Amino acid sequence: MSQAAGEQAHVDPADLTRLTNLRNIGISAHIDSGKTTLTERILYYTGRIDAIHEVRGKDNVGAKMDSMELEREKGITIQSAATYTKWGSHAINIIDTPGHVDFTIEVERALRVLDGAILVLCAVGGVQSQTMTVDRQMKRYNVPRIAFINKMDRAGANPQRVVSQMRSKLHLNATFMQIPIGAEAELQGVVDLVRMKAYYHEGEKGETIITKEIPAELREKAEEMRAALIENVANVDEEIGELYLNEEQPTTEQLIAAIRRATLARTFVPVFVGSAYHNKGVQPMLDGVVDYLPAPHEVENTALDISDSEKQVKLSSMSSAPLVSLAFKLEEGRFGQLTYIRVYQGTLARGDNIINVRTGKRVKVSRLVRMHSNEMEDVESVGSGEICALFGVECASGDTFTSGTAQLTMTSMFVPKPVISLSIAPKGKESANFSKALSRFQREDPTFRVHVDNESKQTIISGMGELHLEIYVERMKREYNVECITGKPQVAFRETVTAESKFDYTHKKQSGGAGQFGRVMGYIEPIPADEVDEDKPVQFEDRTVGMNIPHQYIPAIEKGFYEACEKGAMTGHPVTGVRFVLEDGAAHAVDSSELAFRLAAIAAFREAFKGARGIILEPIMEVSLSVPLEFQGACVGLVNRRKGTILNTEVLNDYIEVTADVPLNDMFGFSTDLRSLTQGKGEFAMVYKEHRPVMPFVQEQLVKEFQQKQQQQQQAKK
Incomplete structure (x- = not known):
């Protein structure tokens, strides 16, 4: 509790009690592990909702946290939803996140602002592809977590295998806190290995919990498992x-305190078992959330001080400190833009004037609400560590x-790059709603991008997968009454070089008056794959000596190189993994200009690209089939x-799990084929892995298609 200890001296005791009794948690997992069902049970048992509804509700109500009509129809979570509830004396803010890789930004931004998380795993499926993605995200934001092995009632449930997978695949020090009483359909409750009690x-x-002594047949196993827990x-x-x-x-209190310390230090993951659907565990x-996950003041949060060259500053968690949120x-709400806010320090109150650090604009907080899925409750103020929402505040x-x-x-969150694009146009005549919808979706979702193609003048939308874009097209129809026609999906190919190639180019233009002159000499070379930086995929290096090229023209040459890399010569896709080394050149006292050197570059x-043995790279997806x-x-x-x-096949009871690397270009229509082959029983998830060279015949085909397209465009211009 590094930060808390140092702060207790200056903290108002009432504020410290409030912080100690507050938890901000997220529920994350692979698709179909039961996150939304688990959240629904949590809300029911904590008295937040009066009745339980299922995810694909036959009663046409659907789970509380899936408030969007599309979510209820498809039985998946698309947007993360926030709620808050109370468990005993503790207040808990919960964010239920999607499991589908296409909506990975929702998990990313939830984990950015949460203090702890529940990693849900299926007792049969175990660690699946999206579990690994979620685990990477939790590690990226240093989020302590507890694990909940769900679906213990299913045939073939094997929690021991799940924990061994967590240790081998996720490298987590995962250890059972409980063992189940009964198995599969006979599941009756759990044995608590810390307190050595049985809960039925x-x-x-399942709202009544009866505490009994551990059944005689489980006593020996419980003692053995408790010894393993203490050893870990x-x-x-x-x-x-x-x-x-x-x-x-150790005494029970000593053991709980130690598990809490190790969980907060992220060196230990307590594992709980149960079945959310059957109301067990x-x-x-x-209780584990309250016992082992951190309170807001036990997590070290830092901000960057803009006035002091972005030096890291440790944030206090006091409500009396200056506001940082x-x-x-x-989200687009019924009353304008709804902005979800996490308060890190200070107090946010209705009527306050706050400043957007990025724009420098001062805005007034006219309405402050706590969210309960799509319902809201007005509040006058919120203290540090809380999650709330504002209305009518323009921001990104x-x-x-x-x-x-x-x-x-605050440091921003990691935003993955889009991997797939579609051309989109409104059916019939264009209405203002078309651009309104696109700009709103872009503001809400940083992984959804829109641009107009310079050559074809088509509107192109890009995102994380077919389902991601399909959902937005469907939302345009439902929410904005704009039906759209979409073109063939475009894959984010890249071009690169495999050999060094020299250049010595002179750009000359004389047409009366001042001309243009710029000469550049040097070479281009491939950057080793492990050195390519995602944020800076190409590099420019100035190795000129002397004044053959005046220094003021170097930035223009660099700009020209970056411009050339935006559209490769082979297929018009961006160039990656290339270093441009400028060694020498020449300038003219009158005719040289920034434009001349930019065009020369x-x-x-x-x-040089022609002689550098260019190749095309395609995105490879890691696909997990069940x-x-x-x-x-x-x-x-x-x-x-x-x-x-x-890459791997594993048989689990009546199912087989297959992991494979498949080019994204070959994944279109995969879900339809899989469903028809498996009578609708097959499932798959995919996540971007890396870019790899395409097969030679595919490269030929892509280059040919690009050349034909260019010829058609030139003829159209004539």
């Missing part, structure tokens, strides 16, 4: 380690708001037909 769930919805904690906590070496048994897991999510996702006393800004790069065993042959065949490389 009774009542129609002893490996990461000094206090328990000392007791362990002295062969002393949820309440003990909520982060807008992490935008990732903006910092302060009280204006300090020039502090563009032409020199294109000329299909019934009887369809194994058909599914392996389907992956092979789409040029996939199978």
Whole structure:
């Protein structure tokens, strides 16, 4: 509790009590692991909702946190939803996030502002592809987590296998806090290994918990598992380690305190078991949230001081400190833009004037609300560590708001690059709603991009996958009454070089009056794949000596090179992994200009590219398939037909899990083929892995298509 200890001296006791009893948690997992169902049970048991509704509700109500009509129809979470509830004396802010990789930004921004998380795993599926993505995101933002192995009622549930996968695949020090009483359909409750008590769930919805002694048949196993728990904690906590070496048994309080310390230090992951759908194990897991996940003041948060060359500043978690808050999510509400805010320090109150650090604009907080899915409750003020929402504040996702006393800004979240594009046009005549919808979706979702293609003049939308773009097209129809026609999906290909190639190019133009002159000499070379930086995929290096090229023209040459890299010569896709080294050149006292050197650099790069053995790279997706065993042959065949490389196959009861690398260009229509081959029982998830060279015949085909397209455009101009 590094920060808390230092702060307690200056903190108002009432504020410290409020912070100690506050938890900000996210629920993340692979698609279909039961996140939304688990949130629904948490809300029911904490008295936040009066009745339980299922995700694909037959009663036409649907789960509370899936408030969008599309979410209820498809049975998936598209937008993360925020709510708050109380468990005993503790207040808990919860964000339920999507499991689908296409909506990964929702998980990314939720984890950016949360203090702790629940990683939900399926007792049968175990660690799946999206579990790994979520785990990477939690590690990126240093989020402590507890794990909940859900679906313990399903045939083939094997929690031991799930924990061993967490250790081998995710490299987590995961250890059971409980063991189940009964298995599969006979699941009755759980044994708490810390307190050594058995909890049975009774009542129609499992709301009554009966505490009993551990059943005789489980006593020996429970003692053995508790010993393993203490040993694992002893490996990461000094206090328990000392007791362990002295062969002393820790008290329950000592063990809880040690597990909490290790969880906060992210060296230990407590594992809970249960079945959210069958109302088992949820309440003990909520106790685990309170016992082991951090309060806001126990997490170290930093901001950058703009006035002091972006020096890192540790934020206090006091409500009396100057306000620092982060807008992490935008949504179009019924009353204008709804901005979700996490308050890191200070107090945010209705009527306050706050400053957007990015724009420098002062805005007034006219309405402050707490969110409960799509419902809201007006509040007068919120203290540090809280999550709330504002109305009518113009800002972008990732903006910092302060009280204006300090020039502090929070670091923004990681935004993955789009991998797929579609051309889009409104059906019939264009209406204002078309551009209105696109600009709103762009503001809300940083992974959704829109641009107009210079040559074809088409509107192009880009995103994280087919489903991602499909959802936005559907939302335009429902929310804005704009039906759209979409063109063939475009894949984010890249071009690169495999050999060094020299250039010596002179740009000359004389047409009366001042001419243009610029000569550049040097070479281009490939950057090794492991050195390519995603944010800076190409590099410019100035190795000129002397004044053959005056220094003021160097930035123009650099600009020309970057411009040339935006559209490669082979297929018009961006160039990556190339270094442009400028060694020498020549200038003319009268005719040289920035324009001349910029054009010289563009032409020199294109000329050198021809001799640098250019290749085309395509995005490779890591695809995870889960299909019934009887369809194994058909599914392996389907992956092979789409040029996939199978990395691993694993048989789990009646299902087979296949992991393969497949080019994104060959993944279109995959879900339809998979459903028809497996009678609708097969599932798959994919996540971007890397760019790799395409096959020679594919490269020929792509280059040919690009040349034909260019010829058609030139003829159209004539």
